[in-house]
Amino acid sequence: MERTPTRHPDGTTPDAEAAREAATPREPKRHKPKPVFLEQQVRIVGHRWSPRVHELKQLLGRSRVRHLWLDVDADPEAQRLAAQAAPGSTTFPLVLLPDGRVLVDPDVEHLARALGLSTQPSGPIYDLVVIGGGPAGLTAAINAASEGLHTLVVDQNVPGGQITYSAMIENFPGFPRSLDGADLSQRMVQQAERFGVEIVRMRRATGLRAEGLRRLVTLDDGTELSARTIVLAPGVSFRFLESPGCRALVGAGVYYGAATVEASSCRGDDVYVLGGGNSGGQAALFLATIARTVHLVTSDDDIGQSMSRYLVDRIGTTSNIVVVPHSTVADAGGDGHVEWVELLDVRSGQVERVPACALFVFIGAAPRSEWLDGIVALDEKGFIRTGVDEGCCLPADWPLERPPYLLETSLPGVFAAGDVRHGSVKRMTSAAGEGAMAVHLVHQYLRETPADCAARLRRPPRRERAPGRRTAPGRPPGRAGFDPQRFERRPPG
């Protein structure tokens, strides 16, 4: 009699399961991420305008941890929960974890640790250390680990980078409907961890130096990591508004890139978005689904000057978005939170004070490379230079006979990818592409290193600087702990 194969409740057979397992890449043993509460809900009980509540919501939202914020000033359920969780306490916010723990006014690192997110590297030595867990860094890590490199990603916040601030990524190939950036980045994180990438959150890289063939990275808590190669992918940070009111109210109505996290607290309100680029346009469209009116303030005469056509068209057909052209925000103010903004007409110089509940700012970005000044060559704006420059010059102090690879910085074995790179496209897919390409070059570097580079990298003494070598204006040449022989300038190829 023919045997009926045993079936699991979901209809699969053990054979099918075994075949699927065989086809699935094996879990690398090196690193096992700790569990994170993704299914159950974390509750934050606190004041609406508390910057700490804003930080905690950002952490949870950008990590895709399900959470609910309850306003202790307006919601009786919030007051009941607070009285139950921390009787008599007047300190807020409270964070109620699904396992019953209550955190009183935790900072983001405390909450991250309580959620089981790793904030410390497990060991000091890696094949590749990636600085920055945005699309460039995560793609580099996925490619490196899938090809067997022992890889660590360090992020000063939660991984995901700028895309976690966007709920509407529409230009990612293969996804004709818009993608939620936080969701996409969480998938990248899961994919990286599945390949054995170790991800350390809430740790900032503060130093980089070379000792022979080792590349050493210092973190903000003094930890030193050693790697054979480094990929620098720290991206860019939001540019801040300089007015005193805007500075004082960050997190209390003035938000940088936080449209997705704060949208729910703007229900029925009038909000302002400053910035006529794509990220400002995306934020305006997203907020328009919740706020009463969204005022989109741009210094351009019309939004078509700096925004993609698809966004311009959609804004044109969204009745509750009002475009405020040739204007900027001069200041914001209110009693503990934003109650008004001052609009400056850049043509006439006239200033008008208007009521507002929140101001979302998208006015460009600056490279996060200050800690690399004097270590790798930067351009005059601080973006990291890679490869040979536009004039076919080698970087100052370049020690090897071969020219630097396309994404290699002026320090051999250290690569840069994504928005922080001089000449990069400032798009997610380009950043991811550069991350993948950087790993290809990492392999090339590792292949050549033992036989070709090692002797040269150690060979003293320094020769005179060859004519034509350059460094960015105002930036000292040379790198700590790295004393290679200089080579004659030669064009690539």
Ligand SMILES: Cc1cc2nc3c(=O)[nH]c(=O)nc-3n(C[C@H](O)[C@H](O)[C@H](O)COP(=O)(O)OP(=O)(O)OC[C@H]3O[C@@H](n4cnc5c(N)ncnc54)[C@H](O)[C@@H]3O)c2cc1C
């Ligand atoms: C609101 C918004 C919407 C956007 N929408 C789109 C879109 O629809 N389509 C598109 O193509 N692009 C979009 N972009 C641009 C896109 O997000 C970026 O081009 C892309 O994220 C760049 O990736 P990256 O990895 O180079 O850098 P980032 O995304 O900036 O990531 C860098 C990471 O490095 C970390 N980091 C920085 N310094 C350090 C340090 N010293 N130590 C440790 N970690 C550090 C940061 O915390 C960050 O997580 C948008 C950007 C924004 C802000």
